[in-house]
Amino acid sequence: MHCARPLHSHSEADMSIVQVEGLRKVFGQGELAVEALREVSFSVEPGELMALLGPSGSGKSTLLLCISLIQEPSSGRITMNGRKIYDNGWTGIDVRRFRRENIGFIFQAHNLIPFLNARDNIAIAMEINGVHWKAARKRALELLDYLDLSNRSSALPAILSGGEQQRVAIGRALANSPSIIFADEPTASLDTVRGTKVMELLKRIAREQQTAVITVTHDIRMIEGFDTIYHIVDGRLVVDDAVAESTTA
Amino acid sequence: MDLAIKDVQRHVGKFIATIIGVGLLMSIVLIMNGIYQGNTSDGVWLIDNTATDLWVVENGRGGPFNEQSRIAEESWRSVAAISGVAKASPFISYTVQRRVAMREQQFAIIGYDVFGGLGGPGRIVAGRPIAQAHYEAVADMKLGLRLGDTLHLGVHDYTVVGLTRKAVDAGGNPLLYLSLHDAQEVLYDQDNRARERSRSAETERLIRSGYSSAETQRLLPLLSDGSGTVNAVLVKLRPGASIPRVAADIERWLYLSVYTSRQERNLMLEGRLRKMAAILGLFRALLVIVSLVIIALLIYVLTVEKIKAIATLKLIGASNGIIVRLILEQSIVLTVSSFLFAWVVVQLTYDHFPRTLVLLPHETLASFVVFFIGGMASSLVGIVHALRTPPSLALGG
Numbered sequence: 001m002h003c004a005r006p007l008h009s010h011s012e013a014d015m016s017i018v019q020v021e022g023l024r025k026v027f028g029q030g031e032l033a034v035e036a037l038r039e040v041s042f043s044v045e046p047g048e049l050m051a052l053l054g055p056s057g058s059g060k061s062t063l064l065l066c067i068s069l070i071q072e073p074s075s076g077r078i079t080m081n082g083r084k085i086y087d088n089g090w091t092g093i094d095v096r097r098f099r100r101e102n103i104g105f106i107f108q109a110h111n112l113i114p115f116l117n118a119r120d121n122i123a124i125a126m127e128i129n130g131v132h133w134k135a136a137r138k139r140a141l142e143l144l145d146y147l148d149l150s151n152r153s154s155a156l157p158a159i160l161s162g163g164e165q166q167r168v169a170i171g172r173a174l175a176n177s178p179s180i181i182f183a184d185e186p187t188a189s190l191d192t193v194r195g196t197k198v199m200e201l202l203k204r205i206a207r208e209q210q211t212a213v214i215t216v217t218h219d220i221r222m223i224e225g226f227d228t229i230y231h232i233v234d235g236r237l238v239v240d241d242a243v244a245e246s247t248t249a
Numbered sequence: 250m251d252l253a254i255k256d257v258q259r260h261v262g263k264f265i266a267t268i269i270g271v272g273l274l275m276s277i278v279l280i281m282n283g284i285y286q287g288n289t290s291d292g293v294w295l296i297d298n299t300a301t302d303l304w305v306v307e308n309g310r311g312g313p314f315n316e317q318s319r320i321a322e323e324s325w326r327s328v329a330a331i332s333g334v335a336k337a338s339p340f341i342s343y344t345v346q347r348r349v350a351m352r353e354q355q356f357a358i359i360g361y362d363v364f365g366g367l368g369g370p371g372r373i374v375a376g377r378p379i380a381q382a383h384y385e386a387v388a389d390m391k392l393g394l395r396l397g398d399t400l401h402l403g404v405h406d407y408t409v410v411g412l413t414r415k416a417v418d419a420g421g422n423p424l425l426y427l428s429l430h431d432a433q434e435v436l437y438d439q440d441n442r443a444r445e446r447s448r449s450a451e452t453e454r455l456i457r458s459g460y461s462s463a464e465t466q467r468l469l470p471l472l473s474d475g476s477g478t479v480n481a482v483l484v485k486l487r488p489g490a491s492i493p494r495v496a497a498d499i500e501r502w503l504y505l506s507v508y509t510s511r512q513e514r515n516l517m518l519e520g521r522l523r524k525m526a527a528i529l530g531l532f533r534a535l536l537v538i539v540s541l542v543i544i545a546l547l548i549y550v551l552t553v554e555k556i557k558a559i560a561t562l563k564l565i566g567a568s569n570g571i572i573v574r575l576i577l578e579q580s581i582v583l584t585v586s587s588f589l590f591a592w593v594v595v596q597l598t599y600d601h602f603p604r605t606l607v608l609l610p611h612e613t614l615a616s617f618v619v620f621f622i623g624g625m626a627s628s629l630v631g632i633v634h635a636l637r638t639p640p641s642l643a644l645g646g
């Protein structure tokens with residue numbers, strides 16, 4: 001098993017939208033320390049579709065949380081949109097602001113705000129980002145339309161089905177036209193048909209809006225047509241063929 | 250868009266129920282304030298509303314309200330003879346429980362010299378003052394009597410000729426004004442039969458002691474227990490007369506105790522009213538503390554309930570300002586509307602309350618400020634909790 005090399009050489013680095021170098025994350029201390037990420041390096045280009053596969057506990061969520069600036073890494077470097085964000089410590093930029101302007105998330109537990117209806121759940125993400133409420137609601141409706149959900153716009157999350165909630169969460173992730181979308185098992189709670197639909201949607205967004213999409217999944221059938229597929233084993237990134245090698249070896 | 254309002258909209262019923270609950274609690278605090286102040290204001294109402302300069306009472310007694318006081322009715326004449334006294338009148342006051350206006354009621358009978366004497370009803374809201382020597386009464390409205398009604402006391406019927414409003418004795422009981430001699434009669438002759446019984450007992454005793462029946466008839470009135478006593482003599486001074494001088498003269502020459510209205514008031518405040526005020530004050534303080542704890546808990550729970558939504562808001566990049574506003578707005582709405590509800594409840598019930606409630610605006614305001622600060626303090630705790638919550642909390646489960 002060998003570690004994955006960055007896909008792009010240094011001359012091409014300015015092309016990439018996300019660049020991660022030597023990222024480490026250790027939970028706990030001393031004997032109880034868990035090394036969730038060990039020297040992870042990779043980069044992603046605009047519009048690139050990247051999938052992360054790996055067994056439970058291998059560090060997929062941790063990686064996503066670190067690069068979406070929700071969890072602080074232990075060491076390494078993260079550069080996004082050409083800005084150094086983490087260099088063995090936060091570089092001092094307003095992380096929450098950077099997140100709402102550049103990053104969209106879709107999480108496994110959809111995490112909609114329970115007291116806002118579908119439309120407002122999307123619009124709030126825009127309002128937080130400085131869009132006027134009326135304009136935000138208008139664009140939210142367009143997004144719901146795009147997601148085939150316009151008839152559910154005034155429904156509260158509690159009465160939406162899992163798939164519908166997932167699509168609202170996608171709508172919210174798209175709301176501020178982010179340059180990067182992170183998705184942690186976005187299809188896990190969906191049946192194959194709906195899951196495939198959600199994946200098709202992510203692919204379409206990547207193609208149409210040049211948004212980089214990094215998604216974690218368990219389901220290998222969902223990642224057809226992805227540009228890059230990484231495996232994580234014990235906190236280390238392994239390219240697809242390397243896994244094949246290591247399993248046959 | 251207002252997140253606080255959206256959140257409330259989702260469970261309006263629960264929010265309103267909370268407001269009603271907290272509001273009722275606050276209204277109890279406001280009522281307690283009213284009872285506390287009412288206790289003192291009732292306690293000194295009669296003193297404050299009797300137009301007199303001096304209260305002359307039995308020697309060594311803090312009467313006539315804080316302590317019993319009995320003096321000879323005729324002593325008013327001696328008081329009137331002291332230099333500097335413009336007018337002196339006999340005054341009697343006692344509490345009875347009788348059937349009036351179809352129900353058993355406690356009230357205080359005030360007897361005074363109806364022909365220009367001091368101590369009569371200050372402000373009559375309907376009808377007129379007593380104009381006859383007998384069988385007329387001025388009643389407080391709380392007794393439920395109307396003008397022209399008659400009431401039976403002792404052996405006679407009395408006609409209500411005038412009404413007062415909120416005239417009470419120190420215990421908060423409504424007042425019934427009678428002429429001095431009517432009041433004495435009601436006080437000493439409970440009813441015909443009791444009077445007959447005591448009279449025949451006295452007659453028997455006298456005859457057994459060897460008096461003839463003619464002598465007995467002559468002696469009987471002298472034995473009847475002193476309808477010639479009053480509780481106090483009220484004094485109005487001549488312009489320019491020195492209060493301490495006149496008081497000292499009365500005390501020295503007539504061997505009576507004298508109090509100014511202010512002293513009379515202090516006797517009550519430091520005597521009869523003090524223990525009650527202490528108890529009510531303690532209750533008031535406990536109630537405020539209990540209400541504050543409940544409000545604090547409710548507001549904190551309101552925040553904790555939303556902690557996952559707050560983590561999600563952080564996740565999508567919401568600034569701390571948005572989160573602080575969400576929490577603060579709700580606690581402000583909760584405390585302010587609960588207080589408004591409490592205020593309305595108190596306004597609606599206040600007149601039907603069995604005791605006088607005195608709601609002082611500054612106390613109501615102070616209660617509001619205490620509740621508001623309490624609410625803000627607990628939302629501050631909620632805010633600290635919310636701001637410390639890592640956004641990744643939204644991801645768990």
Ligand SMILES: Nc1ncnc2c1ncn2[C@@H]1O[C@H](COP(=O)(O)OP(=O)(O)OP(=O)(O)O)[C@@H](O)[C@H]1O
Binds near residue numbers: 055056058061
């Ligand atoms: N907050 C934490 N504190 C301590 N250890 C943690 C924490 N979060 C994750 N870990 C540990 O880090 C390792 C990687 O966890 P992670 O959640 O990234 O796995 P995963 O690949 O997403 O697994 P799954 O497929 O089950 O979601 C695990 O051993 C986990 O126990």
Ligand SMILES: [Mg+2]
Binds near residue numbers: 060061062
């Ligand atoms: Mg995971």
